Amino acid sequence: MSNILLSSRKNTLDNNGVLEQNKKFWDNTADKWFGVTALPELGCLIPSEEDLHLFGDVSGKKVLEIGCGSGHSLKYLGDHNASELWGLDMSTQQIENATRYLKDCGYEAHLFNSPMEVNPGLPMGYFDIVYSIYAIGWTTDLQKTFNLIASYLEKGGTFIFSWDHPVMRCMEIEEDNLVVKSSYYDENLFTFEKFGFDISLSKRKISTYINALSKAGFFIEEMIEETDKQTLESESKVEQKYHSAFNAKMFPLSFVFKARKL
Ligand SMILES: C[S@@+](CC[C@H](N)C(=O)[O-])C[C@H]1O[C@@H](n2cnc3c(N)ncnc32)[C@H](O)[C@@H]1O
Structure with missing residues (x-):
């Protein structure tokens, strides 16, 4: 992803407008994301599930993915x-794409075409694990989304999600230096263009995720804020983009939470 802060602008749409706009983006660019940001990867230049084992032994577990994309993470858990x-x-x-891919891999999955901000008919108190790899941050209503996720889980069930680290949204490269360009405290919804389509995204503080999890009835077991060993040990040059090894050596590009429903 290029340095989108440089080209972003203030969002002018309401939540329904954002969902409609973002759906158009994902519908038109889905094929470009086939198998991208899927388990065992949890995020950008961070340790993977193979290193962290956050999911543990999933055999016999009922799992639900929020923002399942092309179905590659579901396939990974099916393989396990x-x-x-x-x-x-x-x-x-x-x-x-996910329906076709999972069927081709021999899996029968229950897939729902719906925004995460509503329950399209998912069973309540049913799942052992609800997870989301690089999709939660797209929600237009974080608290409602976390409340819904808590309602899908059985008591003691696990919720794991990864997303862009908000610190990276404050930084930019300027004349080969990494500089703080916007306030960490500024929780804005911004719009930018990618592949010829407008798309809107919220920047939220880490404490906003923590407080929303707590309010939804979750106990936080673990938070990952790390760059992977290989990147940390690599030679890296300044690059005019967020997801560079140079940036990842200075701060985490992604974070992961593992929480338990109380
Ligand atoms: C980066 S992809 C996730 C890929 C997925 N982890 C995989 O294994 O293929 C993000 C996904 O979130 C979905 N998404 C974005 N906003 C959403 C929303 N409000 N509700 C539900 N899904 C959403 C997009 O359609 C997209 O498929």
Whole structure:
């Protein structure tokens, strides 16, 4: 991803407008994201699930992915013997791609074409694990989304999610220096263009995620804020983009939370 702060502007849409706009983006670009940001990867230049084992032994577990994209993370958990694969995604094209991909891999999954801000008919108190790899941050209503996720989990169930670290949204490269360009405290919804489509995204503080998890009835077991060893040990040059090794050596590009429903 290029340095989108340079080209971003203030969002002018309401939440429904944002969802409609973002759905258009994901429907039209789904094929470009086939298999991208999927387990065992948890985020950008951070340790993977193979290193961290956050999911533990998933055999016999009922799992639900929020923002399941092309279905590659569900397939990974199926390969590790999860007993039921469920997914939700607001993009019709992503759901079509995931349905085809999982079927080709021999898996039967329950997939819902819906925004995460509503329950499209998912069972309550049912899942052992609800997770989201690089999708939660797209929500237009974080608290509502976390409340819904808590309602899908059985008591003691696990919620794991990863997303862009907000610090990276404050930084830019200027004349080969990494500089703080915007306030960490500024929680804005900004719009930018990618692949010819407008798309809107919220920047939220880490404490906003923590407080929303707590309010939804979660106990935080672990938070990952790390760059992977290989990147830390690599030679790196300044690059005019967020997801560079140079940046990742200075601060985490992604974070992961593992929480338990109380
Ligand atoms: C980076 S992809 C996730 C890929 C996925 N982890 C995989 O294994 O393929 C993000 C996904 O979030 C979905 N998404 C974005 N906003 C959403 C929303 N409000 N509700 C549900 N899904 C959303 C997009 O359609 C996209 O498929």
